[in-house]
Amino acid sequence: MKGNVVLRGYLASHCTVDAFVSHVKNCVIQQLREFGCDTELYLDSQPNFFLFYGHVNNELYHLLLTRNEVDQLKAAGPYALDRALWEVIFTRYNYNQKKFSSSYLKLVFCETSDDGEGDI
Numbered sequence: 585m586k587g588n589v590v591l592r593g594y595l596a597s598h599c600t601v602d603a604f605v606s607h608v609k610n611c612v613i614q615q616l617r618e619f620g621c622d623t624e625l626y627l628d629s630q631p632n633f634f635l636f637y638g639h640v641n642n643e644l645y646h647l648l649l650t651r652n653e654v655d656q657l658k659a660a661g662p663y664a665l666d667r668a669l670w671e672v673i674f675t676r677y678n679y680n681q682k683k684f685s686s687s688y689l690k691l692v693f694c695e696t697s698d699d700g701e702g703d704i
Contacts, residue, residue: 592662666692
């Protein structure tokens, strides 16, 4: 998993904000579909903000982030933007994070492995 973190860190550091946001959106969509969720998420990129919208299992999803907020998340860590998107899914829509467990989400939420050592 450390390779994933290194690669994601490289993307966060070297991709344009638009390309990075699009990549993160695609990762969230892929993971939701792997969990069997009926998912359509879209991204509206404007000069001053990003709007994520669509549906997850017939529930409307939306999150508005300014470019400044996205820049701060991108600088905060390679998975900080993912975490912001997932927190909306888990809290606003009352999905149980433990039910949706995967290696990707462990990286997003910086969980440790079973041996007590951090994955990151």
